[in-house]
Amino acid sequence: MLMPQEGNEIFFSNKSCSFITFKNYFLFTFFMEYDNASWPELDAFISDLGIKKPYLRIWKTMESTPITTASIDALVNQGLVVVTHPLGLFSGKILLGKLEDGKIVLKQGLSPYERDKTLFHELAHLHHPVLLCSGDSYGYFSEKEQAQREAIAEWLGRTARANPELLRHAIHRFELKPQIYDLASYSAFKDDSRAASCSSGEPYSLFMD
Numbered sequence: 001m002l003m004p005q006e007g008n009e010i011f012f013s014n015k016s017c018s019f020i021t022f023k024n025y026f027l028f029t030f031f032m033e034y035d036n037a038s039w040p041e042l043d044a045f046i047s048d049l050g051i052k053k054p055y056l057r058i059w060k061t062m063e064s065t066p067i068t069t070a071s072i073d074a075l076v077n078q079g080l081v082v083v084t085h086p087l088g089l090f091s092g093k094i095l096l097g098k099l100e101d102g103k104i105v106l107k108q109g110l111s112p113y114e115r116d117k118t119l120f121h122e123l124a125h126l127h128h129p130v131l132l133c134s135g136d137s138y139g140y141f142s143e144k145e146q147a148q149r150e151a152i153a154e155w156l157g158r159t160a161r162a163n164p165e166l167l168r169h170a171i172h173r174f175e176l177k178p179q180i181y182d183l184a185s186y187s188a189f190k191d192d193s194r195a196a197s198c199s200s201g202e203p204y205s206l207f208m209d
C-alpha cells in the first residue's frame, strides 16, 4: 500500500546509502556498494544477513507477500507512474505526494539492464513501504540499518526482474519501451514487435549483475 507523505517528499533513493560495511566469514572488512554489487556479492550479503538477523520481519514478509503481477497492478491502479529525469547522482527515486502523484523517477540514459534493475529496486521499496523504508518516514534508522534495507530492496528487485512474467507486466503497465538484453528480457519480449534488442550477438544469459 502506498502511504501518503507530506508534499512531494523524496524518501527513498537508491543511493541514499553509498556503502555497506560488513565482515564476512573470513573476518576481513570490505565495502559493497549495493546497487553496483555483483549478484554473487549481493546474494552472499543477504544470506549472511539472514543468518545474523533471522528475526527481521522482512524475511517472512518477502515469502508471504511476494511481488506479483497483481501487486504491480495495485500500484498502477493507485496512480503510480514512471518518469525519467537527469537526476544527477541517483539512478532512481520515489516521489510520493498525494497518492495520485506517486512517481518512480528513473535517471535518463540508463542502460537497458540498469533501467529495469532500478525500476524493480523502487518497486521493492513500494511493495514493502515500511519494512524496506530506509529514509526517515517511518522512524530513525542507523546508517548500517539503512544500508541493509537498501541491500534487501536491491536483492528483491533483482530477483523479481529476473522473472520474465513480472518484467513483461511491469514494463507494459508502466508504459516503458520493452528492451531485450538478457535471457529474462528475451523471454519476456521475444514476441513483442516494439522490443528493442540490445544484443551483442552473444547467446542471452541471465543478467543478474
Ligand SMILES: [Zn+2]
Residues within 6 Å of the ligand: 012, 013, 014, 015, 121, 125, 150, 153
Ligand atoms: Zn533504495
